[in-house]
Amino acid sequence: MNIAVLSGKGGTGKTTVSTNLSLALNANYVDCDVEEPNGFLFLKPNIDNVYEVEEEYPVINKEKCVGCGMCVKVCNFNALAKVKDDILVFDKLCHSCGACQYVCKFGAIEYKKRVIGRIESGSAFGINIKQGILNKGEPMAVPVIKKMLSSINRNELNVIDCPPGTSCNVVNSLKYSDFAVLVTEPSNFGLHDLKLAIELVKMFNIPFGVVINKDNGEENIIKKYCINNNIRILGTIPFNKKTAELYSKGEILYFDRDHKNIFDELVNNIREVLPWS
Structure with missing residues (x-):
């Protein structure tokens, strides 16, 4: 089973949720944000395999x-x-x-191959970890994303850290997904882009729920929108000094007792929405 974690825009805490959710689920972590992968900064895996991604192009005789x-x-x-x-x-x-x-x-036309990026894989904290990296100056990330996702085992539990936004990069990540976790923040921009992400997952008929980052525990526009539209709120991540300090140091939130409870509850809520054996 593949669980996609996405957001309508960058900076909402998508990678924070993805990495910690992987640890809470004991699931493989796959970073598809190939233009700016950040998951390895937190998980710090031992990389044991690197292979290049090639793309064909025409050559004129x-x-x-x-x-x-x-x-x-x-x-x-x-x-x-x-x-x-x-x-x-x-x-x-x-x-x-x-x-x-x-x-x-x-x-007069034949095809040759050129390297456009690479895929790195390794392990940390008992889980398998993989990320794609698009070479600088390359305009198309989709071939790297497809290559990486085609190599994962859907019989295993995988958390896919999608690219931000709702572009074709995200679309190609969702094609491999069975459930979606939409990460947002309680702001007007957050609500606007959450609506775009919801439209996208509905196009693929993928069941989903919402995680609210930077939540102060009070009512906000995201909670009101989810309640009014019968959208499941899977969990919230607090907006406080401790969370900010742990994040700024690149530490894993799940290893902190208070935050561990948050992500364990998130896992339980996902199980309620989409049971698996």
Whole structure:
């Protein structure tokens, strides 16, 4: 089973919930925020395996190319351009769909591979940990996310730390998910982006619940919205000095007695919503 942890925007505490939830569940942790993975900063695993993620891109054989431009016309991603009689390739825009090679009647296009990122895996505190890292300057994170998620075992319990927002990166993370934990904060911006995240998980028909970070224990707009829309609040993380100090030091909240109770209760509430053996 895969439990996705996501938020409509960055900075809500998504990684804090993901890492501590993994420990509370004794589940594998998978960091899909490949543009800025932070889970390893808290879990500090011993990395025992690193492998590169490659993506294919077209290469033009100038001896065979007649400059007809059919490959340019068929490319929906503007990865090819015709300049006079030459075909230019913008490899970072290529989605490796193969359409250009298919329409070329002269066999002038072949595909080669280039490295766009890497996947690191290891272990800490008795759980398996994995993160993807997109190389600097690369515009597309989806291939790294797909490569990483295709390698996990869905018969095991996995917590997927999704990218922030509701972009295609998040969409591709949710495709592998069975349950979603939506992390938000009690602010107008938090509510706005929570609504976007809720719309997204509903599109995939994924059961979900909400965790409110920076909660002061009083009524707020998030609680009112969830109550009015019959949305389950799975738990809250307090807005206090102790939580902030532990977080700022990069310490695991779950190892603190008070916070351990918070995440154990979160696990129990998830079990109530989505039982598993």
